[in-house]
Amino acid sequence: MAAFPLKTYQKTALDTLLAFAQAAQVKGAPLAFGELAGRPYNPDPFGPDVPCVCLRIPTGGGKTLLAAHAIPLLGRAWRASDAPVAVWLVPSDAIRAQTLKGLQTPGHPYRQVLADAYGERVQVCALEDVAQIAPPDWGRVAVVVVATIQSFRIDDTDKRNVYSFSESFERHFKAAESEQPRALAALCELPDALVTAEEATQDGRAALRGLVGQPRQSLANWLALHEPIVIVDEAHNTKTDKSFTALKRLAPSCLLELTATPIVAKSNVLYHVSAQELAAEHMIKLPIALAEHPEGWPQAVFAAVRTRAALEAEALKDEAAGAAYVRPIALYQAQNAGDAVPPEALRRHLIDELHIHPEEIVVATGSTRELDGLDLSARTCPVRHVITVQALREGWDCPFAYVLCSLQRLSSATAVEQLLGRVLRMPHATRRGREALNRAYAHVCEAEFSSAAHALADRLIHGMGFEALDVASMLAPAASLPLFEGNSASPPVQQASIATNFEAIDPNDALTELPGVAVQTIAGAPQVVVSGHIGTELEGQLLAGVRGAKKQEAMREQIAQHNALVAAQTAPSARGERFAPVPPLGYREQPQGELWPLEREAVLESVEIDLLTPEAIDLPGFQVVAQSRSFEIYLKDEHVKLRPAEAGQLAMPYGGSGLTAQDIVRWLEQSLYAKLPEFTPAQREPWFAAVVDRLLHEKGVPIEVLAQARFTLARALEAKAGDLRDAAALRAFRQQVLDGGWQVVPDWARPHVFEPGRYPAPAGSRYAGRYEFRKHYYPVIAELKEAGEEFLCAQLIDMHPKVKHWVRNLDVAPAGFWLPTSRGRFFADFVAELADGRVALLEYKGAHLSGAAEIEKRQIGDLWARQSGGRAMFGWLMQTQNGQSLAQQLDAALA
Incomplete structure (x- = not known):
């Protein structure tokens, strides 16, 4: 199985991360972040020298896949290593097991990402298996350790095995004395890393008496010795002093946080993915067709059952047309025990009143775990209805979930985000041929569309990582979206205008005279209700009705959300209007020839680039200047400082113990073949050899230094290839396109x-x-x-x-x-x-x-x-x- 192809937004997120890592090497993390993100960098708690940035990926955006790609990216761009150590931290043991299985299973898309980067030179393990990796492999193979943050988060390190002396690590630390003396000495700077006299005295085996004042031979210290790349999933859960202390003990070289809901004041959000980006890549279903049922829960359940059945009929038609198998599933959030409709009462209602077969229903609560062992995506699985109350088991997946039916009020229900998140995910991340299958459906027991919409919007914003402007295109009343295509018998119902009640505003004449403003009695008290777009004058009146900066900011957010929902309802695309087709440019090489799409690559195919000219093999911006204890690499206007590598860390994945120029050439070919696909190996390898030979013999760069600088050399070669392409494309584009070498016309077809x-x-x-x-x-x-x-x-x-x-x-x-x-x-x-x-x-x-x-x-x-x-x-x-x-x-x- 190949790795999942990256979506456009995922490529952009990784490109941004790469740009940051490369810039941080030269300028430092604060300046690099400020230039890319446009806002100040928060150095707490790791300081400015340990980059700590966040990718904000909403629910359904593929955080795990991005994390897998980030390991080789940061390993090469920040650590300058083909064999980095990464510690991947997750919030729960269930997610740890799921992530570990994916990264260890050959052919799994997550594992394939690592295999594409490292081949067989990668080991993925849990904490308990770290000691089994042989000491010589560290620094020669990539190591990924998957654990929970709780494994490291504790006040007393003596109470946690990861910090305790372990005989299984004695041979590792013995090897480090000769192989990594500087890294071993650096451990002395870490908190709680050294063996104390009290600890040695309490050791009944006397194993620690000769190690007082030296780094403890523990799992945590062994990881810290390698200054790992740390990946933190659901990072908003780790913004505590206890978590910071645990992370500092790992001596990370950099941290990458992934979360849908970062704590803005504490996270350096480098890139933020929007709902529109997810929907455009078919990762989530939009819009959410929202139906409110003020008449009571039986009508909500009945409507959810009908919606699910109709969707299954649509899925069968879609499959008959060649689409992948889907069996739509409805998720029900029942009421709590002691209320009118707990899970078992809802199960009886589905069976007795709506005649659902019992084998199609499962209940998933803390005490009833009927989901365990089920593969809900299997064609042989009969399940079509899943009942729960609060949070579902973490790590559980429901790829065919389409309908959410909540019998609790959205404003008071807890963990509805988990259900909604599963309903939002698009099966197979592929748009369906039947339009009804590209939407999600929510049936709720709310009295009005406006209140249900706002409650659901709050869940999407505060619990799932979307913003008010995201939510603008995510919600629509179900009445305006007929389930069946071409259903002209029941035309869409004209939806009512979005209305927002502003509880903090006291009604006054100046306000109620403005268009769109009314006063309604809600919960026994008069409240200001606004419909339609809120313009400058009305916004000013609303803001004047509240005092204090925080209340005014909350009012502005409420107004922005209101206007976003109004815009979603009134935009031409939301009204079903079509935009006129816009023709791209095409070209013909002959007057009556076939019309081909015109793009830069087509122009470049008409010219040949010679990579062996003196200009091509000269890298004027690439220089190496030796210092007493380090050396600097200059690349155009940038320069990177590197200290000499310790023994064993220059090992190339080729050849024997002695480095050769051919080792570097082969490494360059492996690293750059995917980035320079327009050149064949017969073109690339002689070019790499000529450049390496010139640097070694004409410029006098020692081969060990060039080997350590190979990542910067690869960047220089990639940039040089770009310059050569640009020059060739400029000449050919002028000749073929602008000066009439080809016939260029709009392609209306x-x-x-x-x-x-x-x-x-x-x-x-x-x-x-x-x-x-x-x-x-x-x-x-x-x-x-x-x-x-x-x-x-x-x-x-x-x-x-x-x-x-x-x-x-x-x-x-x-x-x-x-x-x-x-x-x-x-x-x-x-x-x-x-x-x-x-x-x-x-x-x-x-x-x-x-x-x-x-x-x-x-x-x-x-x-x-x-x-x-x-x-x-x-x-x-x-x-x-x-x-x-x-x-x-x-x-x-x-x-």
């Missing part, structure tokens, strides 16, 4: 389509201003601030009478639309569909044209429009241009 629900707007970059955009196609707007020149440009587009709807274009394929350039892809800022059906690309530049790259973008945009036969337009917009204002330029572009 293979257009780009802006699909509803496919807009992976990155978290933290979305528009959250007061102005209400009415024509943006999607509920959220990516990469747009609430003020500034680009905001004013978006306003003019939104208000323009010729614009039907528009998209703030994403610079990521396949969601965003792009045109090719010699440097890659050009994603114009805005794409608009006009009322007459034409389409327009609009690029805004705050300053005048500067640089060849910008000129080339304008040239390719003009070419695309010119060749469209008047069906497409391109506008290059500036604050002022040729005496025209921005509004005048937009008029001209859309004329």
Whole structure:
């Protein structure tokens, strides 16, 4: 089994982590984080020299897969090692067993990630098996230790076996005396790492008497000696002093946290994945079709049973069309024991009143564990209904869960996030052919859609890692989403406007006279209820009704959530409107030849790059300067300081004990073949050999130094290959595309389509201003601030009478639309569909044209429009241009 292919957002998260690790080596973690994340770095509690960053991945985003990829990434980029030691910490023993099994099982996608990076040179083990790894293997094979954070978290280290003296580690520490003397000496700086006189006195076997003042031969000290990469899953659970102390005792070289709900003040969130990104990659089902049942729980259960049955019928049709097998399952959150509908009462109701076969129902509570041993994804498994009350067993999976039915009030129910998280996950991470199977379904006992929606939104935000702007496109009333495709017999019900009651606001005349504001009696007291978009004036009145900075900030968050839900309801994509197809560029080599997609790679295929020219083998930015106890590697404007490696740590995965130039060449080929796929091995290996030979003999770099600097050398070669490609592509693109070597025309037969629900707007970059955009196609707007020149440009587009709807274009394929350039892809800022059906690309530049790259973008945009036969337009917009204002330029572009 191959490793799961990475989704676009997962690649971006890992690319960001790689950029941080490389920059932190040169600039330090605080500066590197500040440049990438745009906010200050929190050095607590590990200080500025131990990078500690967080990837915020919401429920269903694949944290475990990302963690597996992070080990070789950080091993090479931060530790400069092909054989790092990693300690992978999880919150519970159930998750530990599940993670360990995946990482140890040959062919499992998690194991395959490590196998792709290290081949057979990797060992994955639990804490109790660490001592079984032979001392010579440390530093020669990658070691991944999977444990719970509780294994290390304790006040008294004598009470925890991981900190105690262990005879099984005596041979390990003996080997370290000669192989790793500096690392062994560094252990003396760690808290509670040394054998005390009192400890030696209490040792009945007298084994410790000769070790007083020396590092204790313990499991924890052995791991600390290797300065491991530490991966912390569900990291929000480890932000305590006790956890920090435990982590410090491991002497980590770096920490990577993965969580859906980081503690913002204590976590350095480097990258944040949004719900739109998950949905665009088919990781989760959206929207959640929410049905409220004020008439009582029997109606909610009946509706959930009907929904599940209808979904199974849809799944059978989908499978008949070639889709993978799915058997939709309903999850029920019953009431507590002593209430009206505990689990057994709900089971009896399903059997006696709704005639569900008993074998289709299982109960999963603390005392009833009918899920144990079941493979719910097996075709032979009969289970279609799972009943629980509180949290389900951690590590339990339900890949076919589709329907959530909660008999508890969402605002008071606990652990509904676990159920909702399972319902949200998309089976097989693949979009289904039947539209009903791409949604999740929730039946709840709430009196109003607005209260149910807000309660569910709170769960999604505070318990599952989504934001208010994420939730905007995640909820929809079930009445507006017919279950069956083409069901015209019962048209969608017009949904009511989103309404929010502001409990903290006292009704007053000035407020209630504003549009959309009403006063309703709720829970026996008059409350202000607002429907529709909350604009600047109304927001000011609401904020004026509360006192104190914290209350006003909570009010702003409530207003933002309200407006996000309103936007989700009113956006063109939510109303079922379609965006006009937008044609990419294609090319023909001959006038009557086949039309091929035009992109940079096609241009590069028309030229050959010679890697053995004097220019190609010269790396002017790569220099090695020896110091007394270390050496520095310079790469262009960067430099990395490295201390001499200890014995055994320079071992290459090739050859014998003596390093050769060919060992380094073979290592470079293994490390770079996937990053330089456009060159064949017959091109790469002679190039690597020529570069290594020049560095060894002309530059006088010692081979041991070059071996230790091999990771920086690989970066230099990758950058050099990029420079050579850029130069070749620039020449060929000018000749073939811009100067008419090929026939280049828009390809209307293979257009780009802006699909509803496919807009992976990155978290933290979305528009959250007061102005209400009415024509943006999607509920959220990516990469747009609430003020500034680009905001004013978006306003003019939104208000323009010729614009039907528009998209703030994403610079990521396949969601965003792009045109090719010699440097890659050009994603114009805005794409608009006009009322007459034409389409327009609009690029805004705050300053005048500067640089060849910008000129080339304008040239390719003009070419695309010119060749469209008047069906497409391109506008290059500036604050002022040729005496025209921005509004005048937009008029001209859309004329």
